[in-house]
Amino acid sequence: MATHFSRTIKKLRRGRDLTQEQVAETFGISPQAVSRWETGATYPDIELLPHIAIFFGTTVDALLGTEVILGQEHAVSYIRDIRNLLNAGKTDEALASARRAAKEYPTNVDLQYLLLQALCTVCSDETPGVKAEILSMGERVVNAAAPCPELKFLLIRQYAQWGMRDKAKAIVESLPTEAYYTQDLTMHYVLEGAELQGNQRLGIIRFTIMLCDFILGYGEGGDVARKIACHEAAMQIQSLTNGIVGNDSGEHTDGAFAGINLAELYCEAGEGQKALHHIETAVQHALHHIEEMDKPRDHDGGNYYPWPTPRNLCWILWEDYLAKAQFDRVRGEARFTACLATLKANSQALK
Numbered sequence: 001m002a003t004h005f006s007r008t009i010k011k012l013r014r015g016r017d018l019t020q021e022q023v024a025e026t027f028g029i030s031p032q033a034v035s036r037w038e039t040g041a042t043y044p045d046i047e048l049l050p051h052i053a054i055f056f057g058t059t060v061d062a063l064l065g066t067e068v069i070l071g072q073e074h075a076v077s078y079i080r081d082i083r084n085l086l087n088a089g090k091t092d093e094a095l096a097s098a099r100r101a102a103k104e105y106p107t108n109v110d111l112q113y114l115l116l117q118a119l120c121t122v123c124s125d126e127t128p129g130v131k132a133e134i135l136s137m138g139e140r141v142v143n144a145a146a147p148c149p150e151l152k153f154l155l156i157r158q159y160a161q162w163g164m165r166d167k168a169k170a171i172v173e174s175l176p177t178e179a180y181y182t183q184d185l186t187m188h189y190v191l192e193g194a195e196l197q198g199n200q201r202l203g204i205i206r207f208t209i210m211l212c213d214f215i216l217g218y219g220e221g222g223d224v225a226r227k228i229a230c231h232e233a234a235m236q237i238q239s240l241t242n243g244i245v246g247n248d249s250g251e252h253t254d255g256a257f258a259g260i261n262l263a264e265l266y267c268e269a270g271e272g273q274k275a276l277h278h279i280e281t282a283v284q285h286a287l288h289h290i291e292e293m294d295k296p297r298d299h300d301g302g303n304y305y306p307w308p309t310p311r312n313l314c315w316i317l318w319e320d321y322l323a324k325a326q327f328d329r330v331r332g333e334a335r336f337t338a339c340l341a342t343l344k345a346n347s348q349a350l351k
Helices: 002-015 020-027 031-039 046-055 060-064 066-087 091-104 109-122 128-143 149-161 165-172 183-189 193-220 224-245 248-268 272-292 313-321 325-329 334-345
Strands: none
Touching (some): 002 031, 002 060, 046 060, 066 109, 109 128, 149 165, 193 224, 224 248, 248 272, 272 334, 313 334
16 A cells, blocks of 8 residues: 555656655645655655645545555455356356456456466357457467466466467476476475465475376376376375365365276276276265365355366266266176266256
């Protein structure tokens, strides 16, 4: 607020072509006092604020930046609401709100990120206009004076999905290459107490995601045995770190998809009993997910991450995954039938 006032009073004074001495004389104070206002060192007395506002033809709220602060609060409200809409699979509503918010707050990186996230979530062959919007936004992000790494990450993933690997690679090569001597790896030296614990917890979650991505990417280049080994390793790492930091927000979603994907690989490898075990594990994660999905996060009231459909996880597992031909190997098993029945019985639309 002090910075806003100092900039505003300086702009108003210069706009009237007044010197600091002339302003000081008007209000019966020293030129040094006006100088301190404009450097942000001090505020005027509260009784003087209305007189300053009247003199410059403005309001006290405008002088202090109250409108700016309220605007920031409105942006936070936008962020929370858009996340909740994405979480509930209400992608059309989320996209409409994100477009509106990003236009209203064009410099708010969080809102720009949510807009791109919403666009990527709804994009399909049936939405060519959305693809064009992503490409246009991508050009702005890549050429921005202060690009946001999170936005670049979304673009890399989307471009790769479209087969635009050269474009994706160009963005990758624009990112910093240094993995060490960063804030992530040195901040713990200067923190303590709850702040230290929070920093380390976030670091564990982020680096777990990175390590698992490396492992799963390595598996993609091999045969089914290597894929299984890499999926198993990633699941073990995820389970270990979740046990340390208690990452409930993504544990059960990731666990369900990891389990069902591993089950599919075991079917491909002809190991039906192991496939059934991981199907059962995925079902348990999905059941827990019913309770967790609609809970808001503590720090901003928003939910976990975008969901491309209003169907819950149980519904998606039986309709999109277990219907695949790969599971025909175990489809006649009683354990498979029981899992399928459980998923169907707990399928529901998200809140």
